Amino acid sequence: MKIRHSWHASWPRVRHCPYCGNMARPTSASASGRSLPVALLQTIYLLLGMLAVSALAGVLMAAFFLPMVSAGSAVAKDGVALFDSYPSELEVEPLNEASRIEASDGSLLAIFYSENRIMVPLEEISPHIQHAVIAVEDRRFYEHGGVDPKGMVRAFASNAAGGATQGGSTLTQQYVKNALLMDAVQRGDQEDQIEATEQSYGRKLREAKLALSLEKKWSKDEILNAYLNVAQFGPSQYGVETGSRHYFNKSAVDLNPGEAALLAGITNGPNQYDPVSHPEAGQKRRNEVLQDMRHEDYITDEEYEKYTAIPVEDMLDIQNVQAGCASAGTSGFFCDYVTRSLLNDPAFAPTYDERRELLYGGGLTIRTTLDPETQAAAVDILERKVPADSSSGFGHSIVTVEPGTGNILTMAQNRSFNPYAEVGPGETAINYNVPKSLGGGNGFPVGSTFKPFVLQDWLEHDRSIYDRVSTERRPISRSPAACLPRGAWRSAEAWNPDNAVSVRISPMETALNATKFSINTGYTDMARQLDLCDIANTARDIGVVPAGYDPYDPDTWEMPIEDMYGTELAPAVLVLGEVRISALNMASAYATWAAGGTYCTPQAISEVLDRNGEAMEISGADCHQAVEKEVADAMAWTLEQDLEDPQATGKGKIIEGHPAGGKTGTSGSQYHTWYVGFTRQMSTAVWFGHPNANIRPGGFSVDGQMLRSGHVWGNTVSLPTWQEYMTRVHEGLPSKPFPAAPEKPAAPSSDVAQKGVVPDVSGMVLSQAESAVESAGFKAEVRNESSSSVGKWYVIGTDPAPGTRLPEGRTVVIRQSTGGN
Incomplete structure (x- = not known):
């Protein structure tokens, strides 16, 4: 017996089951709690009523009750009245069905369920399991009209004589019972759950009447299909497809007679006949079902001998399924981001509870934007450079967004996703790439990767990249900020920015050189000629806000910028990037310049289909022209120079055959380092730092390079990771040119x-x-x-x-x- 722990990703998605679960809740309660003599008398009345109102009575039923019918028409009328008091229509909500989250290629990432059920139409269920269920549960299924007279007489005679309670229920009645119970469970109605499972004649007769009504509306195939989707085929395995995948690692359409018999036998006692926990009982029950199948001529003598000879352990290929993103492997953090995005999306459903119910029971197919190939490349690189169990404790992450669509192609980090209380080495539930409200932390200081937002504001105020700015180091105690009191940022303690450049700089340098060489004093001078409030709003206009703010909260985008930043609306924070931003927001913002000024909100979900295969409403990506194309093109060309010039901070680490641009970033004291860069096809943010403390990296090696404390910058770890990753994922992609250099004024x-x-x-x-x-x-x-x-x-x-x-x-x-x- 083989045991595995996830669904096979190559299994096909099931097609829509047009009538699975769409049935009725009774509108009146059953007669329960009566004493046995009264119940027996009322049962006789009810049976008489059934005879009077239906064409179901067979020869045995007629023979059994004919004397009483002849002797007392008044009693029959009473029976009709009592029988009529029971509901004849069912109104149950659709059954809970597992939802699946898929990557962009359709491969399975994770499933979510409150009841592990996968609906399938009858044509996707093996005839062997259909025959097995009929043979063992209701051999006259195709002959009766919902209630089997022979079975009812046998059960009634046994029960009236004081013997053990017998069922005598047809598959139709069993479906009705299961549907009522599942509906009560889904609604959390304790009273209806008790009513649906009580051992009483009233319950049996209620189910019988509902079964009679159902047989008039549905075909036998529809009823059989519904039963196979609602019945329990093992502990926590609801529906034949789920049971088949769990026990045999195959779809229900592929079951052979032996496997079908094993599954059909389990329904009578899902725990008692579970072949994993009770192999002897499971094997005995399987053989009994095979014998019934042979008796009904569903299998030959040779097939009976063949399958009864197989030890039950040899038949099993157990797949233990975990609901949730912990089973998504290296895509667990992306999966978690998907679910949180969906649960926070008001377009998906009005309330959080409704969204959660849909996710865990709506049978949804959630198609995402994740590219398995780029994701695999990122995971491979990160794990090699900074293994999850590294004694350094440092984190490393990659996130990629597609310019012009907002599609998230990659979301990876050097940790395993573990949302549980017990967390081992190299495991976490915190997503290093995303805002706090969507599973991340408070973000990490982005360093000089924030400078391009200053440059964009510079260009939008009719300045040029060729304009010269002062690189003089001097204390700053005031900087224009119209949204602050008295129109400026002021500080009693002057801020005195310094530079950490590897080239000689002149007293006056162009804004272009200030960007290429990341000259702090040059950018301080630029900010002094602009307005800090404008700079912060410029960044917010393309999605850049502190990571503690919820992107689904409208107030995040509408509140006054001074309220958002508070005391952090200061030159040191904005110019040198001490503000904490999520890597996802950085990648999305830089994608704006790659897309000619079109900004798209990051999007992980491309489509959500309901259980019927119909598309559901979601917020989707909001794409709009946020930056003038001329400005965006100037930004792209300027940041391209950071990579093209070997003396610039990008050190000439180009993507061979693919024009690219970007910016390094190093936070104060070198605690966190970044590279954010883009081609026309992908915008990627890479972060490296300690996720839990302010610690300078040093004393350990990354990819064979020993890091020295105080000598780790954005181009030490993050840039090489970015270059290797972007080179790999662009293999085979067409080269898309960048814009030409901006004209000089x-x-x-x-x-x-x-x-x-x-x-x-x-x-x-x-x-x-x-x-x-x-x-x-x-x-x-x-x-x-x-x-x-x-x-x-x-x-x-x-x-x-x-x-x-x-x-x-x-x-x-x-x-x-x-x-x-």
Whole structure:
């Protein structure tokens, strides 16, 4: 006997079962709790009533009751009245059915159920199990009209004589009983559960009347199919498909006569005849069913001998199924994100409880965006670089979003998903890639990967990547912020940013170079010329908010930005990225620039189908033009230079054959390092750090490289991981070009740069001043002067003064400030 622990991913999805579970709840209670003599008398009345109102009576029933019918028509009328008091229609909710979550290729990730049931139509159920059930439970199934007179007489005579209570129930009656019980369980109605299982004549007669009614509405095949889907085929195995997969690792359509007999025998006692716990009892019961099948000519003598000779243990290939994402293996964290997204989606169902009921009992097919191939590549790389059981305790994660759709292709981390109380080494329930409300933590500081949001705001304020900014290090105690009191961020303790660059930088550098070399002081100067509130709103417009906020809460996107950030609305937080953002939101935001300015909310679910195969409403990805295409293209090209230039922070780690761009990030004290980058097809965020504490990485190796504390940056671990992963997942994909370099700003207009007239360039940066002077027809010469009123490296004025007329070709001195003293 083989034992495994998950459904086989290659099993086909079952087709819609058009009549499984759509039946009726009785509208009146049964007559229960009566004394035995009264019950016996009323049973006689009821049987007489049945004779009077139905065409069911057979020869034996007529012979048994004819004297009483002839002797007392009044009694018969009473029986008719009492029989009529029982309901004749069933109104039960559809049976609980397991839901399945699939990857984008249709492979199974996980199942969810409160009752492990998989519905299948009759054509997907082996004729052998159909025959086996009929042979052992109701051999006259195709002859009676819902109630078997012979069976009822036998049971009535035995019970009236004081013998053991006998059933005598047909498959139709058994289906009615099971449907009523399952409906009461699903509704949590304790009273109806007791009523559906009580040992009373009233219950039997109620089921009989409902069975008679059902036989008039459904065909025999429909009734048989419904029974096979509702009956219990083992402990916690509801329906023949579930039982077949559990015991034999195959679908019900593939059952042979021996397997069919074993399953059919279990229904009479799911625990008593369970062949795993009680193999001898299970084998004996199987052989009894095979004997009944031979008696009914469903199998030959040779088949009987063949299958009774097989030890029951040799027939089994046990599949123990775990409901939930713990069974999703390396995709467990993605699976958990899917379920949380669905349970938080108001478009799916109005309330949380309704969404949960659908997930655990609605028989849903939840099709997701996960690409098994890219997921496998990510898991392989992460586990090799930083194994889950590494003594360092450090975490490493990869998440990929498709630009233009928001589809999440990959969500992986170097841990195993374990949502239970007992957690072993290398296990966690915390998803390192997502916001807190969807299974993550509070996020990790993103470092300089936040700088591109400053750059986008810079470009949206009609600045250029070619504009020069000051790289001077100086204390900052004030920065514009219109949403804050008095229109600015202020601090009694000045903030004094420093740089950690590997190249020599000039006092004034272009915004392009400030990005490529991640110059903190340059970006501080950019922020000083912008507005901190605008920068934070620019980031939020493309999905970037602190990880503690719920993306499904409208207030997250509507609340004042100063309320969201509080005291963290400060240059140190925004410029240097000390704000905690989820990796998923970072990948989605960067995807905006890869998609020409189209931002899409991240999306894990492509489609949800109900048990009937009909698409259900979900929120889906919201895709819209969030950034002007010209700005988005400039962003893409600028970030491409970070990889193309070997001296930049991207160190020339390109994706061969695929244009790409991105940005490194290192948080304060180097606790967390990042690389977020994209091609036209994929946007990927990679994080490396300790998930539980602020610890500098060092003293252990990653992929053979020994890390030294204080010398780990975004391009030390995260960038190589990003490059290897993106190279692997782009194999075989077409190369999609990036936009061309943005044009350099046009020369000043004629009213600013009039030929032969010295222009007014005071307050400009040097590059702008030089362009204006040259446009007026002069040669430019730079002279540095101290100034307490003009910021360092900004232009004080010219010599000669603005407005002076000179012959073209003469030299104009540009007076550039070196600051006070």
